[in-house]
Amino acid sequence: MTKPIIQFKHVQKRFGDNIIIPDLNFTVNQGEFVTILGSSGSGKTTTLKMINGLWQPSAGEILIDGQQISKLDQVKLRRHMGYVVQQIGLFPHMTIAENIAVVPKMLQWSHSKIDRRVKELLELVRLEPGVYANRYPQQLSGGQQQRVGVARALATNPPYVLFDEPFGALDALTRSELQQEIKRIHESLADKTFMFVTHDINEALFLGQRVMVMHKGQIVQFASPEVLVRHPATPFVEELLGTVQQNENLWRHQHD
Numbered sequence: 001m002t003k004p005i006i007q008f009k010h011v012q013k014r015f016g017d018n019i020i021i022p023d024l025n026f027t028v029n030q031g032e033f034v035t036i037l038g039s040s041g042s043g044k045t046t047t048l049k050m051i052n053g054l055w056q057p058s059a060g061e062i063l064i065d066g067q068q069i070s071k072l073d074q075v076k077l078r079r080h081m082g083y084v085v086q087q088i089g090l091f092p093h094m095t096i097a098e099n100i101a102v103v104p105k106m107l108q109w110s111h112s113k114i115d116r117r118v119k120e121l122l123e124l125v126r127l128e129p130g131v132y133a134n135r136y137p138q139q140l141s142g143g144q145q146q147r148v149g150v151a152r153a154l155a156t157n158p159p160y161v162l163f164d165e166p167f168g169a170l171d172a173l174t175r176s177e178l179q180q181e182i183k184r185i186h187e188s189l190a191d192k193t194f195m196f197v198t199h200d201i202n203e204a205l206f207l208g209q210r211v212m213v214m215h216k217g218q219i220v221q222f223a224s225p226e227v228l229v230r231h232p233a234t235p236f237v238e239e240l241l242g243t244v245q246q247n248e249n250l251w252r253h254q255h256d
């Protein structure tokens, strides 16, 4: 059965006089993998930041698991949401194991519980614990550091994980590997809700069970990849999909 887990009801966000998001309405169900796709400045990051309570909406309401976000304890809320960003933000003076263990330590988990969890997470993101646990971030490649970022976000087993362009700075091959990993991880963890911001349409279509297309602070289409490709709702979506086709044509042409 589908259970609404993140709901936006007439959400507006303004910075000063600037209305960035005029009236946002959507529902994400428990266990879904939703990608948010849109041009630069369309409000993707702002939407994610309102989900984890980093920013408050200027009007309207956001419900997390049926409860108004404004009434929830903000620290607890953030601990229930993993957050993975492009600038991973690993602490350079801490080992990989220590980086993953930051929040569990704050929550005063026992040493043995932390050790077990770190090992489990490193295995989940396919970094051999014996090799990587005691290394420092600068001894890892960009892709490996992103894997640590994912492990850290999952450390306390949060029901929601938010991703903000996590693979934006990686080369195409590493990016594609990590996309497959993140899809596998979502499938292997029952009932986790993933929301993933990207401006790469291929990434959005590959990862998302549904894709939310944003333009100028509004949702122009929120549908499965199949529906999006077959029935683009607006000329903007058509244009986005057209860029994929153009790239393919270019690639084919070059290899003819």
Ligand SMILES: Nc1ncnc2c1ncn2[C@@H]1O[C@H](COP(=O)(O)OP(=O)(O)OP(=O)(O)O)[C@@H](O)[C@H]1O
Residues within 6 Å of the ligand: 015, 020, 038, 039, 040, 041, 042, 043, 044, 045, 046, 047, 199
């Ligand atoms: N703290 C802020 N103060 C004022 N304006 C802001 C602030 N944060 C974001 N904005 C504006 O809000 C709009 C949406 O920004 P947001 O970061 O959500 O876009 P985005 O879709 O994530 O873009 P990108 O893909 O470039 O990261 C932009 O026009 C941005 O300039």
